[in-house]
Amino acid sequence: MGRGDPAAIQALVSRKLPRMLQLAHRMLNDAAEAEDVAQEAFLRAWKQAPTWVPGAARFDTWLHRVALNLCYDRLRRRREVSMAEPPEQVDTGPAADRGLLARDTGLRVSAALADLPDRQREAVVLCHYQDLTNIEAAALMGVTVDALESLLARGRRALRAALADLRE
Amino acid sequence: MTLERFRMLAEAYGGSLTRWPAAEQDAAFALLAASPDEAGAILAEARDLDEDLDAAARLSPTLALRQSVMAAAPRARPVRAPARRWFAGAGVGIGLAAVAVAGVMIGVNLSVTSAGEDAVVLAAAYSAGMVDDAGGDS
Numbered sequence: 313m314g315r316g317d318p319a320a321i322q323a324l325v326s327r328k329l330p331r332m333l334q335l336a337h338r339m340l341n342d343a344a345e346a347e348d349v350a351q352e353a354f355l356r357a358w359k360q361a362p363t364w365v366p367g368a369a370r371f372d373t374w375l376h377r378v379a380l381n382l383c384y385d386r387l388r389r390r391r392e393v394s395m396a397e398p399p400e401q402v403d404t405g406p407a408a409d410r411g412l413l414a415r416d417t418g419l420r421v422s423a424a425l426a427d428l429p430d431r432q433r434e435a436v437v438l439c440h441y442q443d444l445t446n447i448e449a450a451a452l453m454g455v456t457v458d459a460l461e462s463l464l465a466r467g468r469r470a471l472r473a474a475l476a477d478l479r480e
Numbered sequence: 481m482t483l484e485r486f487r488m489l490a491e492a493y494g495g496s497l498t499r500w501p502a503a504e505q506d507a508a509f510a511l512l513a514a515s516p517d518e519a520g521a522i523l524a525e526a527r528d529l530d531e532d533l534d535a536a537a538r539l540s541p542t543l544a545l546r547q548s549v550m551a552a553a554p555r556a557r558p559v560r561a562p563a564r565r566w567f568a569g570a571g572v573g574i575g576l577a578a579v580a581v582a583g584v585m586i587g588v589n590l591s592v593t594s595a596g597e598d599a600v601v602l603a604a605a606y607s608a609g610m611v612d613d614a615g616g617d618s
Contacts, residue, residue: 346539464492
């Protein structure tokens with residue numbers, strides 16, 4: 313692949329954009345915000361790539377870090393807003409999602425994920441949905457593998473409890 | 481591996497042994513073979529939750545989002561550097577140094593990383609950076 317080959321960049325975006333969109337969607341449970349985060353993550357990637365140290369992290373891991381930081385910025389802002397003024401209604405995503413996606417189980421799972429403490433949700437998202445290894449996820453989160461396992465186990469227990477009626 | 485550890489790993493990583501930590505998979509498979517009923521029940525319970533989680537809605541990038549990301553991507557442009565330009569002005573030395581450093585780094589990057597995607601991004605970004613550093617060549 314040549315330098316800056318547009319086809320190569322396009323292939324990279326094709327692989328990574330859906331991945332970043334899913335990451336942000338799982339973390340934020342809001343389709344519009346997820347799109348904003350995915351777009352911003354790439355803008356930062358394009359800007360920061362020249363200063364990125366190769367070998368320190370894979371591009372995929374680095375992009376995850378950028379997107380997660382953006383997600384946490386938004387989660388923090390949400391908390392500030394909700395403390396100042398409680399939301400009138402819960403956002404369940406854009407109308408297209410409500411109509412087309414598996415509305416019952418899918419929305420229940422999304423809601424249960426959204427109810428998890430942030431760090432537990434992050435652990436579950438990175439390991440289950442983003443399919444990162446325990447070492448990669450722990451490094452991204454800045455915790456030990458033992459701590460990651462604890463977050464995962466607590467998160468999954470809470471999810472199982474929240475979704476228990478689906479199995480009845 | 482003890483059954484207790486097996487259960488702990490299932491609670492953390494789910495019901496597919498291939499998603500467990502690589503260092504523990506062999507021991508986990510051995511335990512599953514030795515205690516198929518108990519270990520199998522633990523995995524089945526974890527798999528139920530995995531299936532529920534997989535039912536969560538998935539978003540696909542819209543065309544507009546994809547186009548917007550692509551539009552912002554660094555563009556590769558030929559670096560035209562005739563000798564007379566390199567020695568023509570005050571900022572040229574800096575530009576030349578930047579190009580040289582970037583060129584070396586690209587070479588290093590391409591040689592030390594096996595991840596093609598890393599090389600693509602870096603090469604594209606450096607390519608754009610070189611254009612800017614060399615004086616806004618377009």
